[in-house]
Amino acid sequence: xxxxxVRGDPDFGWVEPLNWGAWRFRGGVSVRxxxxxxxxxxxxxxxxxDFLPSDCFPMNTGTDGPILSDFARKxxxxxxxxxxxxxxxxxxxxxxxxxxxxACVDALDTTLTDxxxxxxxxxxxxxxxxxxxxxxxxxxxxxxxxxxxxxLPEFPQGVLLGTELLQDAVTRSGLVGFRFDCxxxxxxxxxQNPPGFGLQEENRVSTFGELAHKRAQxxxxxAKRSEG
Numbered sequence: 001x002x003x004x005x006v007r008g009d010p011d012f013g014w015v016e017p018l019n020w021g022a023w024r025f026r027g028g029v030s031v032r033x034x035x036x037x038x039x040x041x042x043x044x045x046x047x048x049x050d051f052l053p054s055d056c057f058p059m060n061t062g063t064d065g066p067i068l069s070d071f072a073r074k075x076x077x078x079x080x081x082x083x084x085x086x087x088x089x090x091x092x093x094x095x096x097x098x099x100x101x102x103a104c105v106d107a108l109d110t111t112l113t114d115x116x117x118x119x120x121x122x123x124x125x126x127x128x129x130x131x132x133x134x135x136x137x138x139x140x141x142x143x144x145x146x147x148x149x150x151x152l153p154e155f156p157q158g159v160l161l162g163t164e165l166l167q168d169a170v171t172r173s174g175l176v177g178f179r180f181d182c183x184x185x186x187x188x189x190x191x192q193n194p195p196g197f198g199l200q201e202e203n204r205v206s207t208f209g210e211l212a213h214k215r216a217q218x219x220x221x222x223a224k225r226s227e228g
Contacts, residue, residue: 001186003138005196006149006162008058008066009179011211012218013051014043015067015091016060027064027100027157031087040067040091051092052215053222054177059098064158066178068097071225075173079166083147101160103150105142110154112137113190115197130154133197136183136190159196174225176218 017023018039043060055072083103089096115133148166167180183194
C-alpha cells in the first residue's frame with residue numbers, strides 16, 4: 001500500500017480563468033450555485049511557448065483540484081466519481097473538467113507525524129492544522145476503505161492524496177501531465193521531508209534538456225493516441 005501527493009505537473013504549464021471574477025469556487029466544498037462553463041487559458045507568464053494538450057493541469061486560482069482532459073475524465077471516472085464532482089471548463093476551445101475532490105479521510109496518526117502545526121481558537125472551539133511536514137504517519141486501517149483521491153482534515157486546501165489504484169490507472173491509460181510523489185507506504189512508513197508541504201516544498205526546476213525530453217515524450221504519447 002502506497003499513498004501519493006497528487007497534482008498536475010507544472011512542467012506542462014499552469015492554467016487560469018480568463019475572467020478571474022467568475023471563479024468563486026473552493027476546493028472541497030460542493031458547488032451549490034449554477035455552474036458557468038468557465039473559459040480557461042494558459043497562465044500569461046507561462047515559459048512554455050507551445051501549448052501541449054496535457055491530460056492534467058494545475059490551476060493558478062488559489063483553488064485546488066486538477067483540470068482534467070476529456071480523455072482523462074473518461075479513463076478515471078469510475079475511480080474519481082465517488083470522491084468528488086466534475087465541472088466542465090473550456091481550455092483553448094477544448095473541453096476540460098475541474099475535479100473538485102470532496103472526500104476527506106481521518107487517517108493521520110497525529111502522535112507519530114513529525115511536522116509544524118498552527119492553532120487558532122475562538123468561542124467556537126479550536127482548530128489545529130499542519131503547515132509543513134517532516135514525516136507523515138498514516139493509520140492503515142483508516143486507508144482500507146479510502147477512495148482513490150482524498151483529503152486529510154489536518155491539512156489546508158491544496159493537499160490531495162491518492163492511492164496506488166489511481167496511480168496505476170493513470171499509467172495504464174497513458175495519461176500525461178500528472179505528478180505523483182510518494183508520501184507514505186505500508187512497508188516503509190512516511191517519506192522523510194516529502195515534497196509539496198510548506199518549507200519542505202521541492203523547489204527543483206527541470207533543466208531545459210529534462211523539460212524538452214519530458215514534453216517530447218508526452219507529445220509522442222498524445223500523437224499516438226490521436227492516431228489510434
